[in-house]
Amino acid sequence: MRHGRYPFIVGFLIAPVTIYVTFVIAPYIQAFYLALTNWRGVSANPKFIGLDNFERLLTDDTFWKAVRHHGVLLLVLPLVAIAIALVFAFLLNVGGGSKGGAMRGVWGSRFYRIVFFFPQVLAVVIIAVIFRRVYAPDETGLVNGLLGVVGIDPIPIMADKNIALFAIIAVLVWQAVGFYVVLFSAGMASVPKDIYEAAVLDGAGRSSMFFKVTLPLLWDTLQVAWVYLGIAAFDAFAIVNVLSIEQGGPDGATTVLGMEIYRNAFSYSQFGYASAMGVALFFLTITFAALTLRVSRRETIEL
Amino acid sequence: MSVTPDGTSDLTRRTLLRRAAAAGLLATPAAGLLSACVGGGEDEPTDQAEGEKSATNPLGVDGKAPLEIYIFNGGLGTKYATDVHVPSYKKSFPEAEVKFNQAEEMATVLQPRFTSNEPPDMVNNAGSKLMDQGALVQAGQVQDLTELFDAPSLDIPGKTVKDTLVPGTIEQGSFNGKPYVLNYAFTVFGLWYSDKLFQTNGWAPPKTWSEFTALLDKAKAAGKTGYAYAGANAAYYQYLVILTTAAKIGGPDVLKNIDNLEDGAWTAEPVKQAAQMWGEIGAKYMNKAHLGLQHTEVQLQQNQDKVVFYPSGSWLENEQAKDTPAGFNYAVVPVPSATSSDKLPQTAIYAAAGEMYFVAAKGKNPRGGMEYLRHMLSKEGAKGFTQLTKVLTVVQGATEGLTISPGLTSSEAMLKAAGSDYFAYRWDTWYKKMDDECRAATNELMFNGGDANKFVTRMQKVADDVKKDPSIEKFKR
Incomplete structure (x- = not known):
């Protein structure tokens, strides 16, 4: 039977690999090449200029501003989103205590599960448009309307340099939580019941059950969530593009690399320079993913 | 005259390259996005249509050559093109096929066609997603319009197109002294x-x-x-x-x-x-x-x-x-x-000619493109535009005696009061x-x-x- 094996495997792989190479690998290579040119997007033959674009990046204030914003996103987004998602998932699955030997969620957990997942169903742009109304700077906005009820003057949320970025992070968290609740729920479901039973018998309360049983057994899932959210923190383009004022404003206070790439490519026609930013972003993301996986490596608990 | 495509072998090579480069659509986040054909196709000129010059056809348009135009669908709509300018062109050249297209994101739709050297003949480059006009000029994609401005006006006898325009129009569309772009709408x-x-x-x-x-x-x-x-x-x-x-x-x-x-x-x-x-x-x-x-x-x-x-x-x-x-x-x-x-x-x-229209230098019918602009710049063409859009054009006196709306009347009065101080x-x-x-x-x-x-x-x-x-x-x- 052996002789038929390779043609069999090759037959399966040829289509996906071709598609992957054509639509993923080749464009990456092309972007790397474009980053070394001064292509402006309209001529057929870009000029090769070596590493000039990368030299320019080093002194570009807006670029570094965007990188700093990714730093903030990277710190805040995964931490907040994972924390909230964990709490919710715990409440939905184990928070109701045990009954008849099985762990149960809090009352109405089936309903909450659906509600939490809602934002995930909406397209990102729709979310941004919705939040443009939520954050509207006068009393017609949801937030400012509520503030008005308690007698606080409207705050121009997206127009305030100190608030805008955090308002955007809040949207990203709101959108992400639902997915991670589901992810963690699945993780918790795979924890064998008898471990929980044993913990209950030993007199563990809800909090020690969470920190001493659930969390360690979820470690793999957490690690995955962290990498996903980290990569999401390097994106945020769609929300920033639609929600922020002046696309990344006010005054660059919410800009991200995706936004700057887009601006340089399509509004300044500096495709070469934009590609250089893209390459920088590529390496940032790869470095982050590799680092996270390495640093958070732990011995998996065999169940 | 001849609108033959490049040889077959060449075509396949280019199609292939373009397909490979269409992959650029997914390039690291965005940059390669509209690239279409980087490094594919040299800057070889395509065969361009040309006809006999005459008094009624001063630009030497080939009356049978098809003409492809792209109009931005925004605040001004596209009705002025489909109802006024295209019929005007068809009247002069009944045998010509005018392919009318509209788009809301000009760069998204047209940038790939310019990079692959297959541009439409006349483009209304406007809107928030317009193509960088300076970059287009720099890349030699834009037709020099000197000939158009020196041609006689379509329906204002005894004047060249240049003479019929509000002063400053040509300068507004010039890049380093050469007229490349027609800014058609006159905005105050x-x-x-x-x-x-x-x-x-x-x-x-x-x-x-x-x-x-x-x-x-x-x-x-x-x-x-x-x-x-x-x-x-x-x-x-x-x-x-x-x-x-x-x-x-x-x-x-x-x-x-x-x-x-x-x-x-x-x-x-x-x-x-x-x-x-x-x-x-x-x-x-x-x-x-x-x-x-x-x-x-x-x-x-x-x-x-x-x-x-x-x-x-x-x-x-x-x-x-x-x-x-x-x-x-x-x-x-x-x-x-x-x-x-x-x-x-x-x-x-502050008053300026705005709303850019240009002819593609590497298109198949640049003469037809220029002729289309000449029809836009006729008195009738300009009047029709103002009637449909409530926006003045750069053609002088085209709206005399028209009362269209209070705002237009007010801005016309303001422009008149300004004299040459704009x-x-x-x-x-x-x-x-x-x-x-x-x-x-x-x-x-x-x-x-x-x-x-x-x-x-x-x-x-x-x-x-x-x-x-x-x-x-x-x-x-």
């Missing part, structure tokens, strides 16, 4: 208000700065926001007004120096003074919430009589047509005189980066307690940066 800028609101309150449109602030005080007392613009996406309406004031104080050369990236053009006294005066208006009479609003939202507030003055171009009336209550009666005044020693009179205005700048389209910076700086000045000094030094810095950047092509006027 000023402060817009509701004539009805003024009538009911017995207010008179202000001419001097003290009259202006006095009126803003009255508006404030009446519980209205005296002055507004939308910070979220229309800060350029406001910097246009600031620079208009600067030009009034120091003369139009102030703007010329800015365009030419002269040293210290922004830190010059008139610019500083204008920024100072407008900054005070911002601090005293504006609503901070408008920083977070879009232009349509603020314009709607004006239609609801919550806002008194709104700076804009003459497209405003058409743009707001659906939301304007009956009897609102749009009217416009020039930006008030700043001081008693202004170099330009109170009637001086001016414009180009830096915002030449150097997009400065445009972005100026929007941010303007919002800071008007809403966030920035001061004039900060505004001018910030702008001077970005102007100096652009000047030093070798990758950006510089233009002069």
Whole structure:
């Protein structure tokens, strides 16, 4: 039977690999090449200029501003989103205590599960448009309307340099939580019941059950969530593009690399320079993913 | 004449390359996105259609060659093309097939066609996703229009196309002295208000700065926001007004120096003074919430009589047509005189030919493209355009005797009063980066307690940066 094996495997792989190479690998290579040119997007033959674009990046204030914003996103987004998602998932699955030997969620957990997942169903742009109304700077906005009820003057949320970025992070968290609740729920479901039973018998309360049983057994899932959210923190383009004022404003206070790439490519026609930013972003993301996986490596608990 | 495609072998090679490069669509996040055909296809000229020149066909159009045009579908709509200009062209060349196309995102649709050297013949490059015109010119994609402007007018006897245009039109579309682009719509800028609101309150449109602030005080007392613009996406309406004031104080050369990236053009006294005066208006009479609003939202507030003055171009009336209550009666005044020693009179205005139309140099029928522009520039073509869009064109006197709408009448009167005292700048389209910076700086000045000094030094810095950047092509006027 052996002789038929390779043609069999090759037959399966040829289509996906071709598609992957054509639509993923080749464009990456092309972007790397474009980053070394001064292509402006309209001529057929870009000029090769070596590493000039990368030299320019080093002194570009807006670029570094965007990188700093990714730093903030990277710190805040995964931490907040994972924390909230964990709490919710715990409440939905184990928070109701045990009954008849099985762990149960809090009352109405089936309903909450659906509600939490809602934002995930909406397209990102729709979310941004919705939040443009939520954050509207006068009393017609949801937030400012509520503030008005308690007698606080409207705050121009997206127009305030100190608030805008955090308002955007809040949207990203709101959108992400639902997915991670589901992810963690699945993780918790795979924890064998008898471990929980044993913990209950030993007199563990809800909090020690969470920190001493659930969390360690979820470690793999957490690690995955962290990498996903980290990569999401390097994106945020769609929300920033639609929600922020002046696309990344006010005054660059919410800009991200995706936004700057887009601006340089399509509004300044500096495709070469934009590609250089893209390459920088590529390496940032790869470095982050590799680092996270390495640093958070732990011995998996065999169940 | 011949519109044959390149040889078959060549075609396959190019199709192949393009397909490979279509992969660029997914390039690291965005950059390769519209690349289509990088490095594919040399800059070889395609065979271009040409016919016999004659008195009725001064540009030598091949009457049988198909013509492909692309019109931006935005505030002006596309009806003016389909109902006026295309029929006009077909009347002269009944055998020609005119392929009409429209798009809302010109760059998304057309950039790949330019990179693969298969552009449509005539393009209306407009909208927020327009292609970088300077980059197109730099890449040799745009047809030199000298021949068109020297040709006789279609229906104004004894005049060349050039003679029929409002002065400054050709310069507005020139890049380093050569005319490449036709800016067709003639837009006047000023402060817009509701004539009805003024009538009911017995207010008179202000001419001097003290009259202006006095009126803003009255508006404030009446519980209205005296002055507004939308910070979220229309800060350029406001910097246009600031620079208009600067030009009034120091003369139009102030703007010329800015365009030419002269040293210290922004830190010059008139610019500083204008920024100072407008900054005070911002601090005293504006609503901070408008920083977070879009232009349509603020314009709607004006239609609801919550806002008194709104700076804009003459497209405003058409743009707001659906939301304007009956009897609102749009009217416009020039930006008030700043001081008693202004170099330009109170009637001086910012007015410019805008809305770019160009012919692709590497298209299949550039002569047909130019001829199409000649039809647009005929008296009938211009009149039809104004009737359908309520926007003036660069063709002189094309709307004589027409009464179309209160706003148009008001802007025509303003233009007439200005005489030859109108001016414009180009830096915002030449150097997009400065445009972005100026929007941010303007919002800071008007809403966030920035001061004039900060505004001018910030702008001077970005102007100096652009000047030093070798990758950006510089233009002069």
